[in-house]
Amino acid sequence: MNKLSTIRYLRQCYTGLPFRMQVFILVRYLVCPWHLLIEQLDGMKNILDVGCGHGLFLCLAQQRFPALRCCGFDHDEKKIRLARQARPHADINFSSDPDGLISWQEKFDCISFIDVLYSIPPAQWIEILQQFRRYLKPGGTLIVKETVNHPPWKFRLCMAQEKMALQILRYTKGDAPTLPSPGVYTSALKAAGFIVLNRQRLDKGYPWPHYLVVGKSMTD
Ligand SMILES: C[S@@+](CC[C@H](N)C(=O)[O-])C[C@H]1O[C@@H](n2cnc3c(N)ncnc32)[C@H](O)[C@@H]1O
Numbered sequence: 001m002n003k004l005s006t007i008r009y010l011r012q013c014y015t016g017l018p019f020r021m022q023v024f025i026l027v028r029y030l031v032c033p034w035h036l037l038i039e040q041l042d043g044m045k046n047i048l049d050v051g052c053g054h055g056l057f058l059c060l061a062q063q064r065f066p067a068l069r070c071c072g073f074d075h076d077e078k079k080i081r082l083a084r085q086a087r088p089h090a091d092i093n094f095s096s097d098p099d100g101l102i103s104w105q106e107k108f109d110c111i112s113f114i115d116v117l118y119s120i121p122p123a124q125w126i127e128i129l130q131q132f133r134r135y136l137k138p139g140g141t142l143i144v145k146e147t148v149n150h151p152p153w154k155f156r157l158c159m160a161q162e163k164m165a166l167q168i169l170r171y172t173k174g175d176a177p178t179l180p181s182p183g184v185y186t187s188a189l190k191a192a193g194f195i196v197l198n199r200q201r202l203d204k205g206y207p208w209p210h211y212l213v214v215g216k217s218m219t220d
Contacts, residue, residue: 001063003030013059014086021082025056032145033202033210037114038064040143040214044109045069050132051116055083058092071095071108108135112143118177122184129192133217142194142215147208149179154209182211189215 001009010029014022038061041047045068049058052072062070071093074080080096111132117125129142136142149155162177186196194215202210 006060006063009063010056010059014054016085017054017082021054025054028056029060031206031208032115033204033206034060036202037112037143037145037212040141040212041065041068041110044141046106046108047071047110047112048073048108048132048135049112049114050074051113051119052083052094053079055086055092055094057112057114059087062092069093069106073098073100107137108140109137110141110143111136112145114143114145115147117144117185117188118146118179122180122188125188126192129188129194133193136217138217138219140217141197142189142217144185144189144213144215145202146185146211146213147179148182148185148211150181150209151203154203154207155179158208179209182213185211185213189213193218 007026007029010025011022014025017025034057037057041061041064044065047058047061047068048071049055050073052058052074053076055072058070058072061068069091072080072083073095074083075096075098077096080094083092083094117128120128133142147158158179182199186199189196195218196213197216198212198214200212202212
């Protein structure tokens, strides 16, 4: 799928949402190397996307792999409501209730965290990763995509943007995130019971320091 047809597909998916949300989702689509993340899902039967927001990754994943069973979890009820509104006809199960995860009663081939951990204090990462590891099949895959502190010029650009969103546009609330080094993520994965299979820069062609870490759940 080229970018233009994917944009058309996303417009169909999100047509019921307010216009500014549609614009936000379109911009989000353009700034992240989704195709490289979706490649990781080849051969998988199901996925749980943690911190799924409006469900963009899952919509794109289902476009590429129509048979993939998709579940999305986000603690922001408003985003989950919009995600559900977006594709009422699609087979994506969204929940904002952690107990809802238990009722799915299935274990996943893959769990993803896409630009989620950076918004959570690092001291909580291991606990959160362990908590969601329970929903993975033995040997299942964990995908973590974040923006990191390297290369320096992309890091500085990213921080300047965050500062503008927080202090000037007041688009986001809270403290400016710290963007740790890739090593901080790999250490957290290992401490939470994952073997790190792959770590790679995903920033080629983007002015943001996108980075991917893929882990495999160790069998207990
Ligand atoms: C920057 S957004 C990324 C959304 C989506 N993954 C994407 O890439 O478009 C971070 C998301 O993580 C969610 N989030 C943060 N902490 C969470 C937690 N502990 N449990 C579930 N969702 C969380 C937020 O509500 C938000 O929707």
